[in-house]
Amino acid sequence: MRPSPPLEDEQLAEACKALGHPARLAIFRHLMAEDRCVCGRIVEIVPLAQSTVSQHLKVLREAGLVSGEVEGPRTCYCIDKAFLARFRRTLDRLADPAVITEPA
Amino acid sequence: MRPSPPLEDEQLAEACKALGHPARLAIFRHLMAEDRCVCGRIVEIVPLAQSTVSQHLKVLREAGLVSGEVEGPRTCYCIDKAFLARFRRTLDRLADPAVITEPA
DNA sequence: CTCCTTTATCGTTGATCGACGATAAGCGAT
DNA sequence: ATCGCTTATCGTCGATCAACGATAAAGGAG
Numbered sequence: 001m002r003p004s005p006p007l008e009d010e011q012l013a014e015a016c017k018a019l020g021h022p023a024r025l026a027i028f029r030h031l032m033a034e035d036r037c038v039c040g041r042i043v044e045i046v047p048l049a050q051s052t053v054s055q056h057l058k059v060l061r062e063a064g065l066v067s068g069e070v071e072g073p074r075t076c077y078c079i080d081k082a083f084l085a086r087f088r089r090t091l092d093r094l095a096d097p098a099v100i101t102e103p104a
Numbered sequence: 105m106r107p108s109p110p111l112e113d114e115q116l117a118e119a120c121k122a123l124g125h126p127a128r129l130a131i132f133r134h135l136m137a138e139d140r141c142v143c144g145r146i147v148e149i150v151p152l153a154q155s156t157v158s159q160h161l162k163v164l165r166e167a168g169l170v171s172g173e174v175e176g177p178r179t180c181y182c183i184d185k186a187f188l189a190r191f192r193r194t195l196d197r198l199a200d201p202a203v204i205t206e207p208a
Numbered sequence: 209c210t211c212c213t214t215t216a217t218c219g220t221t222g223a224t225c226g227a228c229g230a231t232a233a234g235c236g237a238t
Numbered sequence: 239a240t241c242g243c244t245t246a247t248c249g250t251c252g253a254t255c256a257a258c259g260a261t262a263a264a265g266g267a268g
Contacts, residue, residue, distance in 0.1 A: 009126060009129055009130070010126060012123075012129065013123065013124050013125060013126045013129045014124070015124075016120045016121070016123040016124035016129070017120070017121060017124025017125070018124070019116075019117065019120040019124075020117050020118070020119075020120035020121025020122070020123075020124045021117060021121070021225095021226085022113060022114060022117045023226090025113055025116065025117045025120070026113070028198070029198060032198065032199070038244090038245095039244075039245060039246095040243095040244065040245080043245095048226095048227075048228095049227070049228055049229075050244090050245075050246095051227085051228065051229075051230090051245090051246080051247080051248095052226070052227055052228070053245095054245060054246055054247085055225095055226075055227085055246090055247090056226090057245095057246095058246085058247095070234085070235095070245090072234090072235060072236070072244090073234065073235045073236065073242095073243060073244050073245080074235090074243090074244055074245070075244080075245060075246085084199055087199070088195070088196075088199055088200070091192070091195060092192075094132070094133060094136065095136070095188055095191070095192055096192070097136055097137070125255095125256085127256090142214090142215095143214075143215060143216095144213095144214065144215080147215095152256095152257075152258095153257070153258055153259075154214090154215075154216095155215090155216080155217080155218095155257080155258065155259075155260090156256070156257055156258070157215095158215060158216055158217085159216090159217095159255095159256075159257085160256090161215095161216095162216085162217095174215090174264090174265095176214090176264090176265055176266070177212095177213060177214050177215080177264065177265045177266065178213085178214055178215070178265090179214080179215060179216085
C-alpha cells in the first residue's frame, strides 16, 4: 500500500507546465478554494472566453491535476487530490534532496 | 526578518513554466545534485546543442530558480536556494490551504 | 598580440500555444 | 420532438517556443 508514488519526470514537467500559465494557475487556485466547481462558474471568474477556459481545463485535466465529471448538462471540476499529493511529494524530493540544509 | 515571502502569482507561474520542460527539469535536477556546475558540463549531460542549453539556462535564470556567475572564461550555475525556498513555500500554500486534510 | 576555449546572442525555421468565434453534442424541460 | 442551456471541439490566426548553426564577446595561454 503505497498511495503516493512519485511522478515520472515527464508527468512532473507536464504538471508544472500546466500550472505555468497565469490563467490556469488562477483556475487551479479557485478550484482549491471552491473544491467543486462547474465550468460556467470559472468562466465568470477569469476574463476569458468560454472556449478558452474549456481549453485550459483540458490542459489541467490532461496533466492530471484536475478531474471533471459530467453532471447532467454541465461538467463539474475538482482538484485530483491523490495526484496533487503525488505532485507535491515529487516536488519535495526534487527540491530537497537532503542537501540544501545550509541556508547561509 | 521574513526571509521567505511567498511569490507573486506571475513569478510562480513563470517558475512553474520554467520547470515545465523536460530538458530544463533535467538541468535543474542536475544542478541540485552537483550544486555548482559549469555550462559545458551541462552540455555534456543533456543531448542538446550548446546554444540550446544556454537558452534553457537563461530561462531558468530569468525565472529566478538558478543564478550564474562568470568565472573567468566560463559561467558557473547553481540553484538559487533562497528563491527555491520561496518557491516551495508558495507551492505549499497553493496546494495545501488546510483543506486537503482528507486523503480518502 | 594572437590563438584557443567557453559561453551568450543572433537569425532562422518548424512546432506548439493561446485566444477567439462558430459549431456540434448532450441533457432537461416544455 | 423541439427548444434552450451548458460545455467540448473545430478551425483559424498571431505569438511564442524550441531547436539549430553561425557568430560575437571575453578571458587565459602561448
